[in-house]
Amino acid sequence: MLERFLPRAEFESYEDFIANFSPRIPENFNFAYDVADVLAEEKGGERALVWCDEQGAEAVFTYADMKRLSNQAANVFRSAGIGKGDPILVILKRRWQYWPVLLGLHKIGAVGIPATHLLTVKDLVYRCEAADAAGILCVDDGEVMSRVDEAEEKLRAGNRNTLRYKAFVRSAHTAADREIRGKGLPGILPWADFNALLEAASPDFSRLPGINTNRDMMLLYFTSGTTGMPKMVRHDFAYPLGHILTAKYWLCGEEGGLHLTVADTGWAKAAWGKFYGQWLCGTTIFVYDYDRFVPAVMLEIISKYRVTTFCAPPTIYRFFIKEDLSRYDFSALKHCSVAGEPLNPEIYEQFLSATGIRLKEAYGQTELTVTMATYPWLEPKPGSMGKPSPGYDIDLVREDGSSCDMGEEGQIVIRTGIRRPPGMFGGYYRDETLTASVWHDDIYYTGDMAWRDEDGYYWFVGRADDVIKSSGYRIGPFEVESALLEHPSVLECAVTGVPDPDRGTVVKATVVLAKGWIPSEELKLELQNHVKKTTAPYKYPRMVEFVTELPKTISGKIRRVQIREEDGSVSE
Secondary structure, eight states, X not given: OGGGTOSOOOOSSHHHHHHHOOOOOXXXXXXXXXXXXXXXXXXXXXXXXXXXXXXXXXXXXXXXXXXXXXXXHHHHHHHTTOOTTOEEEEEOTTOTTHHHHHHHHHHHTOEEEEOOTTOOHHHHHHHHHHHTOOEEEEESOXXXXXXXXXXXXXXXXXXXXXOOEEEEEOOTTSOTTSOOOOOOOTTSOOOEEHHHHHHHSXXXXXXXXXXXXXXXXXXXXXXXXXXXXXXXXXXXXXXXXXXXXXXXXXXXXXXXXXXXXXXXXXXXXXXXXXXXXXXXXXXXXXXXEOSSOOHHHHHHHHHHTTOSEEEEOHHHHHHHTTSOGGGSOOTTXXXXXXXXXXXOXXXXXXXXXXXXXXXXXXXXXXXXXXXXXXXXXXXXXXXXXXXXXXXXXXXXXXXXXOBOOTTOOEEEEEEXXXXXXXXXXXXXXXXXXXXXXXXXXXXXXXXXXEEEOTTSOEEEEEETTTOEEETTEEEOHHXXXXXXXXXXXXXXXEEEEEEETTTEEEEEEEEEEOTTXXXXXXXXXXXXHHHHHXXXXXXXXXXXXXXXXXXXXXXXXXXXXXXXXXXXXXXX
């Protein structure tokens, strides 16, 4: 499949890769037709998706199955009056139906809006109103369905409702004859049983004209909202081809491999690790559908199904290394990657010692594809994001816009004057002002701070809003957090700045303790001294607060902005 889009797929070195990786993007491209359906024709009987859940259910879907099911999904949507450009919220957790549903939406030119089941009524109202959502497809969770009904009621009360379709997907453990309803509020749309409709729909569907151009919107992602209200990130039909980089050269997907990325389908990481790029490079997608993360169970799943490549956020690995990893068979596992947050070097070393596998880090945003990574030709440096991806003209700049020197901290920017990298977003939907504020003069400002070492590796410092200025020093929260996480008492932590009349700002650590540890002044002093010994003494937290949990976005990212607001702080 890759040969259709890459003149050359194999490279001798990182330098060769940077110089010669150049994907072809067809003028009229639609992943559902031009990749998924082609795979069904060329190797229809081979595994496309392996799915299992925590109750023991499992299923295997071939490429031919995906073509049939996505055709049926497209017919279901068309019969409901859904068509080109209609925004549809898709709240399906890790259900296998997510894949044919998205493919079906791609086939009719509708706009998929992947969303998490954790959205509140307020969140749903905001998203439906912001995107003029035409429909919602969600899991058969009565609580989720009730929240959708309440959101629809609020939208109707405010004359802001655009919904005209609602359907639910039954799980593997829901009896077909069991009634699944939301609150059933009067005057709102009835719920359709998507499983029944899918089963009854025709498996035949012809390619529709006038849809799949690279100018049309295919996906709309709401950002996690770490620093404000979620933004609407617009991606066109060329977006999947940007993830060739992600799947083949960072996650190291191979023909016939089995890849597991730990991500809910409501987030962009699902597009990175469990959809487009994997099928483009011939790798079967593995899905473990669970509600409660149990480290030992996930390790057993990886071993039992013989997963070959794996990707997860650092938190997952933090729990893994607390298990007896010698109990599991990792003989099939070839590559492991880290995404979502910077990796603490201590986790890297312990995982390497236990498994012999070097964790490969990367950097990107919902707006981008993999922007920097530890590619196969590069020796990993624990804690580093690696080096720039081909097609991404990366620079670090000071506040005045001038380029930083080696070792100097600056904001990561992408220069787009020559070309926009394949898969980069097309701007924030319905917000030209916001788009222009971060992308102007052919430069996209990521809002993330980093520094570059003498070998050209990049090191994450933090969001520009999170960097602390104290007594003339600039302090990145990640380095202090990494030092704290090396102490056995610390389960989670967030480092922020608090206003101080003498120093301008002082460093504060908000700490969640590991099981068995009790907050005390003695422990506070011990943590402060630990940081002084582990990193530069001026970076130690002069304030330490012990809490039971940290404020987080619904995607699990720490909301340092909320901690600063509660402390009466302002962004530096």
